[in-house]
Amino acid sequence: MTLLSAQLSHPILLFPIQTIGNGTWIAVLLAGLLAILLYWPAAAALQRLGHGNLIDLARQAGGAPGEMAVALILGAALVFDAGAVMRETAEMTISFAYPHTPQTFAMVAVTMCALYGSSGRTVGIIRLGRLFLPGLLLTVLLVIAGSVGWGEPRFLLPLWGTGLQRILGDQVPLLSLFLPVLFPLLSVGEARDRQHLVRSGAVALGAYTALLSATTVVYLMAFPLPVGGSVAFPLHFMSRLTIGGRFLERLDGIWLCIWAFGTAIYLSAILHMAATALAGAFAFPSHRVAILPLGALAATVALFPPDMGRVLVDHFAAAPLFAAVAFGLPQALILLARLRRRGART
Amino acid sequence: MASHEQLRSELARRLRHPENLGIRFHTFRVGPEHILAVFIQGLAHEERVRLWVLEPMKHLPAAGALESGTLAEHFAAPYTRTVQSLDQAIDGILDGDTAVFLNGAALLIETAVRPGGAGPAAGVAESFGQGLIENVAAVRRRLRTPEFIAAALAAPGETGKAALLYVEGRAEQQLIGQVRSWAEQRAGEEQVRRGLAAGRAARIGLLPTLASVPWPGKTAVLLDAGYVAVLVDGIAEALVAPVTAPMLLQGPGDEHQRRALAGIKRFLRVLLAFVVILAPGMIVAVLEYHQEMIPTTFLLALASVRETATLPIVMVMAGLEVLQQLFWTVPFRLQFNISAGQMLITFLLTVTFLTFVGLTGPLTAVSAVLGFIGTLNVVSYDLRNLVQAWRWAGLAGAALFGLFGIATVIFLLAVYLTQHESFGVPFIGETGTRFTVSRRSSAQRERGNAYGSPPSSG
Numbered sequence: 001m002t003l004l005s006a007q008l009s010h011p012i013l014l015f016p017i018q019t020i021g022n023g024t025w026i027a028v029l030l031a032g033l034l035a036i037l038l039y040w041p042a043a044a045a046l047q048r049l050g051h052g053n054l055i056d057l058a059r060q061a062g063g064a065p066g067e068m069a070v071a072l073i074l075g076a077a078l079v080f081d082a083g084a085v086m087r088e089t090a091e092m093t094i095s096f097a098y099p100h101t102p103q104t105f106a107m108v109a110v111t112m113c114a115l116y117g118s119s120g121r122t123v124g125i126i127r128l129g130r131l132f133l134p135g136l137l138l139t140v141l142l143v144i145a146g147s148v149g150w151g152e153p154r155f156l157l158p159l160w161g162t163g164l165q166r167i168l169g170d171q172v173p174l175l176s177l178f179l180p181v182l183f184p185l186l187s188v189g190e191a192r193d194r195q196h197l198v199r200s201g202a203v204a205l206g207a208y209t210a211l212l213s214a215t216t217v218v219y220l221m222a223f224p225l226p227v228g229g230s231v232a233f234p235l236h237f238m239s240r241l242t243i244g245g246r247f248l249e250r251l252d253g254i255w256l257c258i259w260a261f262g263t264a265i266y267l268s269a270i271l272h273m274a275a276t277a278l279a280g281a282f283a284f285p286s287h288r289v290a291i292l293p294l295g296a297l298a299a300t301v302a303l304f305p306p307d308m309g310r311v312l313v314d315h316f317a318a319a320p321l322f323a324a325v326a327f328g329l330p331q332a333l334i335l336l337a338r339l340r341r342r343g344a345r346t
Numbered sequence: 347m348a349s350h351e352q353l354r355s356e357l358a359r360r361l362r363h364p365e366n367l368g369i370r371f372h373t374f375r376v377g378p379e380h381i382l383a384v385f386i387q388g389l390a391h392e393e394r395v396r397l398w399v400l401e402p403m404k405h406l407p408a409a410g411a412l413e414s415g416t417l418a419e420h421f422a423a424p425y426t427r428t429v430q431s432l433d434q435a436i437d438g439i440l441d442g443d444t445a446v447f448l449n450g451a452a453l454l455i456e457t458a459v460r461p462g463g464a465g466p467a468a469g470v471a472e473s474f475g476q477g478l479i480e481n482v483a484a485v486r487r488r489l490r491t492p493e494f495i496a497a498a499l500a501a502p503g504e505t506g507k508a509a510l511l512y513v514e515g516r517a518e519q520q521l522i523g524q525v526r527s528w529a530e531q532r533a534g535e536e537q538v539r540r541g542l543a544a545g546r547a548a549r550i551g552l553l554p555t556l557a558s559v560p561w562p563g564k565t566a567v568l569l570d571a572g573y574v575a576v577l578v579d580g581i582a583e584a585l586v587a588p589v590t591a592p593m594l595l596q597g598p599g600d601e602h603q604r605r606a607l608a609g610i611k612r613f614l615r616v617l618l619a620f621v622v623i624l625a626p627g628m629i630v631a632v633l634e635y636h637q638e639m640i641p642t643t644f645l646l647a648l649a650s651v652r653e654t655a656t657l658p659i660v661m662v663m664a665g666l667e668v669l670q671q672l673f674w675t676v677p678f679r680l681q682f683n684i685s686a687g688q689m690l691i692t693f694l695l696t697v698t699f700l701t702f703v704g705l706t707g708p709l710t711a712v713s714a715v716l717g718f719i720g721t722l723n724v725v726s727y728d729l730r731n732l733v734q735a736w737r738w739a740g741l742a743g744a745a746l747f748g749l750f751g752i753a754t755v756i757f758l759l760a761v762y763l764t765q766h767e768s769f770g771v772p773f774i775g776e777t778g779t780r781f782t783v784s785r786r787s788s789a790q791r792e793r794g795n796a797y798g799s800p801p802s803s804g
Contacts, residue, residue: 124765
């Protein structure tokens, strides 16, 4: 849940709001339902697999070459996503709190957190998430509650935005919001209670969908279109509407820090997943071997685009790829593994 | 009641003799009969046992003249009572009485040490003393269960210098084995005392392998919750494993509080620990990077106050940190006998003087004093070290990058703490709940008088 809620502070909804308009929250809701429908069979199949994860399923489906190919695809997608999120976090921090500081400075801090966080065991990342989840949720709910009074319900009209066709058409890029579903799929082999982990994944997807949808509704009420379609970091703009009374004039500095925890956990988990996938396929002695190279790669990816606009465009352009990796790949592997088993029997 | 041999073996089984340290069996032959005296060292007053039990036993009349019903008449103890069952006898032994068995009858002679009085009890009433047997007894007195085991640690060439403490059925066998092997390895390295004390902190990291607990009451509650402890002769503290967050946050006497109140106290300790860690860094971050967070009038007031301070805020805070560290270490190095209150007043006067001469501002001075008081409130010595180390990290993070720097430091600390495991038990985490300190401990289920059975004339 923390991995998912960390994305709340990222500019993920900028392009959907521009294309779908007021109907974005409905599109998010539908994408969430679709994500649960696609996640459940894959998770259930992995649960039945015994002590294995997505990489083991890839071995069953395509042998050693298939396993390596899947690990490389997963690794590439996750490193790209981590790089984009690193850059977005650094840009957000610089633009909101430290306008005179070079962004590489923020990059160093973010990368350091991601490297240290991902170097531990999976259970450590889960504990980290559990530790920060109440604080993260509380701040998001406070921001939502603090912004409701500034909004006008009539700004939500027309309810379907630019039309039902766009809502349905943009489902694939929106599915990329749920990329962290790979975490339970890759760590299910290590879990003591596999059923609990799989169920938690579905609950987290549902809760995150509801939270993201509610945030979008309040945001669109407070920042009506076309203004709302030009804001890169919606939650941060909403946080500026929340006033802390006479003792704290501006709370967004504190929110920024708390959300930085969420981003750091997200990046830790993403790098951990990439390292686990590669370590499983290429028989590394430990996933730690891959952490530093992958972190360096992600930081390089993060520094590659010349400006923030380019990062946003590239990140959104890669959204269908992320959706394919998160939901298409597990389904394809299940199908291939089944076909292969059937072929072996006959 | 069964024959002498059967009785002896049943008692040995129930009291885990001879594995259990401090359980003493004395057998005398009186004609064809055997008379058996059982007591626990440390719980029973040694001089009383010698004068009231062992000496009279040597001069008992020969068989035939000795009747079990008149046994009490042969002992000159002021309080004795006859008990009917082995359970009652064991209860009495655990209270510190000496049980004398003859011909199927049991006589309890009150020999219990009364803490607070003279003799060996004085040193074990509230905190641990120097002697191993007295320290084991201080824990045993609070647990009062035969399941409590104090097993001697067998280090090569060294015996009777250290004991492994646990409650059977509460502590996991795997944990007991791990701690035993860890302690025995270190105990064998050199002298037991130095080997164990140094070994617990020798691991590279912010948390020790075994936590130091200076109170028998807290040790008893932890043992009852499934922890394992090591006591070393000559060291006035228990070394407890596994090291977990709930254990470090529990203060002395929490087990006697109501559950809600103890919970609030623990929460306040966590909050205060965070204040102590973050206060210097927060002041630097807010004043240097995030002035928009402060109300304008307050900011103007701060600006006017800061005019008196001649040094940059980061240097002032770092200087005050060094001053605090000196206050924590110098008196101990010079072996000054100074109380915490005296230390606080001296620190307060020093900081006031520094403010007066313009080396610090009022806000930084208040923060330093709060930090000092907060550090005093961190109940665990091990946690205090962690807090002090991370104050510096928080200050460095804030100086470099304001609130974002502090967030980075907190995240790195959180990663360390969530990944840290002690003997396979996470410091913070889901399985850590097995080791949360329960108030429903046997220390709370004491029956009757905790320091002895009700007196009866003998």
